[in-house]
Amino acid sequence: MLYCSKCRAICDNAARCPNCRNPKLRPVDPEDLVLLHSADLYTAQQVQERLALDGIRCQVEDFAKGGVSCFYDSQVMPTDKSLYVPYRQLEEARVISAQVGREVEHEMEQAPPEPPGAKRIIGEILSVVVFLLLIMAAVFGADAAANWLKGLFA
Numbered sequence: 075m076l077y078c079s080k081c082r083a084i085c086d087n088a089a090r091c092p093n094c095r096n097p098k099l100r101p102v103d104p105e106d107l108v109l110l111h112s113a114d115l116y117t118a119q120q121v122q123e124r125l126a127l128d129g130i131r132c133q134v135e136d137f138a139k140g141g142v143s144c145f146y147d148s149q150v151m152p153t154d155k156s157l158y159v160p161y162r163q164l165e166e167a168r169v170i171s172a173q174v175g176r177e178v179e180h181e182m183e184q185a186p187p188e189p190p191g192a193k194r195i196i197g198e199i200l201s202v203v204v205f206l207l208l209i210m211a212a213v214f215g216a217d218a219a220a221n222w223l224k225g226l227f228a
């Protein structure tokens with residue numbers, strides 16, 4: 075495994091870091107902090123607490139500071155955190171974080187504060203209603219205008 079000390083990604087046998095294109099890679103050291111993953115603030119805290127219970131040192135940094143991009147999906151929040159763990163504990167940390175991730179997901183399902191899709195659906199319904207109102211206004215407005223013109227020339 076090679077290690078990029080610039081963005082703390084690891085990779086197999088590459089000439090450049092697949093993440094930040096840094097050409098200066100070195101063999102990874104067991105104590106090197108490597109990126110576990112990024113997460114929203116809440117999940118990051120949960121993962122960090124759980125890792126601490128298992129004796130895994132976890133460093134949490136602001137997502138932006140990490141400067142890592144391609145490991146993440148597009149839904150990145152400014153409050154997102156990046157979690158780094160020592161390479162020797164990476165596998166263990168991955169198992170724990172996957173477990174915490176499932177728990178957090180489950181929690182969200184149990185008590186949805188507001189399903190993320192709901193606002194969008196309401197917005198879509200509203201825009202349809204507004205659209206229909208505009209058509210009705212155009213139709214009835216044209217009708218009224220035509221009647222008014224008829225009245226003028228009658």
Ligand SMILES: [Zn+2]
Pocket residue numbers: 078079080081082083091092093094095096
């Ligand atoms: Zn890199």
